[in-house]
Amino acid sequence: MPGNGLDYSTLFNRNLPPPSGPWEGHPKYNFIGGHSDPDMVPMEGFIESANRVFRGDPRNISMYNFDGGPQGIIPLRQFVVDKLAEHRGINVTTDEVLITSGSGLAIELINEILLEEGDTAIVEAFSFSGALGNLRRRKVNIVGIDVDEDGMRMDQLGQALDDLRNRGVRPKYIYTIPTLQNPTGTVMSMERRRQMLELSEEYGVPIFEDECYADLIFEGEYENAIRSLDDTNRVLHIGSFSKSLGPGTRLGYVVASWDVMSRLLSRKNDAGTGVMDQMIVGDYFNHHYEDHILEMRSSLKRKCDTLSSALRESFGPSVDFYVPRGGMYLWVKLPEGVDSRDLVAPALREGIAFNPGPDWSADPDAAAGYIRLCFALPNDDEIWEGVEKLADVFRAEGAVP
Incomplete structure (x- = not known):
């Protein structure tokens, strides 16, 4: 009709x-998502790097994929290669690295080339909501495996693989966040990393290793990546700059052999990840990576200790929770019988946001009694005030005594 849209x-x-x-x-007391501390965003360093970038070759901006093609600019890929070799025990070349617009796109691309409706994927029982949501949208069968410290x-995992094989099912991959797992914060032992690789070989199932938080251990070093143990191209490895700098950078990467990389590139149809982001982040990290990561850790x-x-x-x-060795989350268990989904709206009315557990679980009902709290964004005073108010809300709703 005329006048109607x-x-x-x-x-x-x-x-x-x-x-x-x-x-x-955003709410006043924001404990959701993977936000970072605004005080840790290195603005002066970014300005210096941007000035160097803008004095460079204008063809980097005026042309699609000028330096490095759709895989990403060579200096940033070389930084990834060097970082992985020094800190994660992974030895690859720049030809095996793809820069993406955040790790979410890395997950999307890998799923795009491997998964079809009705396929099966194995995940940790509690896992990244973005990865779980992507699997559900694709109507993939999800098998969750329990996680401990x-x-x-x-x-x-071995039992699940055996049961699936007996049913004639070959999972497309085992998705794991072995280092500072999201949401639990656990770190997989080196023994289990080796065992997972052995099971991958025995059952012919690749490993999809997500190490987005591997930079964020609080002190010392930890176990090398599963990919570092792999000499048969069984492990697809992804990482992110968004957690090390801030989610506004929207940069991640995939490490894969060329037979997989060539397929990823065939599905990467965004005309290239933002070149200015790549150039500025690459320049900044080549000058300041070690110092920045130490400050962020x-x-x-400190904030993890404050929240605890x-x-x-x-x-x-x-409530009960595991204090992690790094990362930016606490996975908090509520009293028996409490459903965290019922507490979201009352908390929001008081200006408090948290992630309810079911969003982070292969079986949503199994995580009804959990919440995930991100401690990276709020300052210390906001953490104290927000948690006190959250406890008041939970008591008013009868969730805690």
Whole structure:
């Protein structure tokens, strides 16, 4: 009818999720997502790097994929190669590195080339919500394996692989976050890393290793990546700069052999990851990586200690949590029978946001009694105040005594 806009409701893809609401800004006490500490964003260093970049060859900006093609600019890929060799025990060439617009795109690309509807993927029982959501959208069968303080349990993994093989099912991959697992914060032991690689070889199932948080250990070093043990191209490895600098950078990477890389490139149709981001981040990290990471680790450890203390003071023994060796999250267990989904709206009304456990679980109901709290963004005062108010909300809702 004249004067009325086109009704798109009959045109939308029938498989779309529910529509999103308008953006209403961040809450005062923000414990969700993977935000980083604004005080740790190296603005002066970025300015210096940007000045150097803008004095460079203008063809980097005026042309698609000028330096390095769709895999990403060579200096940033070389930085990834050097970093992985020094800190993760991985030895690759720049031809085996693909720069992506965040690790989310890395997951998307790997799933795009490997998964079809009805396939099976093995994951940690509690895992990254973005990876789980991607699998669900693709109608992939998800098999969850329990995690303890040493990472994914290899006895359960072996049993699951055996059961699947007996049913004629070959999983497309084993997705794992072995180093500072999201959401639990655990670190897989080296023994289990070796066992996982052995199971991968025995059952012919590749490993999809997500190490987005590997830079963020609080002190010392930790076990090398699973990819470092692999000499038969069984491990696809991804990482991110978004957690080491800030999610606004939107840069991640994939490490894969050329037979896989060539397929990834055939599906990477974004005309290249943002070159200016790549150039500035590459320049900054080539000058400041070690110092920046040390400062970020120190800040995150302090905030983790603050959140742990605040939870103990405000909640007492009614909640339980594992204190991680690094990362930016605490995975908090609530009293028996409490469903964290019922507490989201009451908390938001008081300006507090947290992630309910079911979003981070292969079996959503199995994580109903958990919440995930990110401690990277709020300052120490906001952590103390936010946790105190959160405890008040939970008590008012009868969730804790």
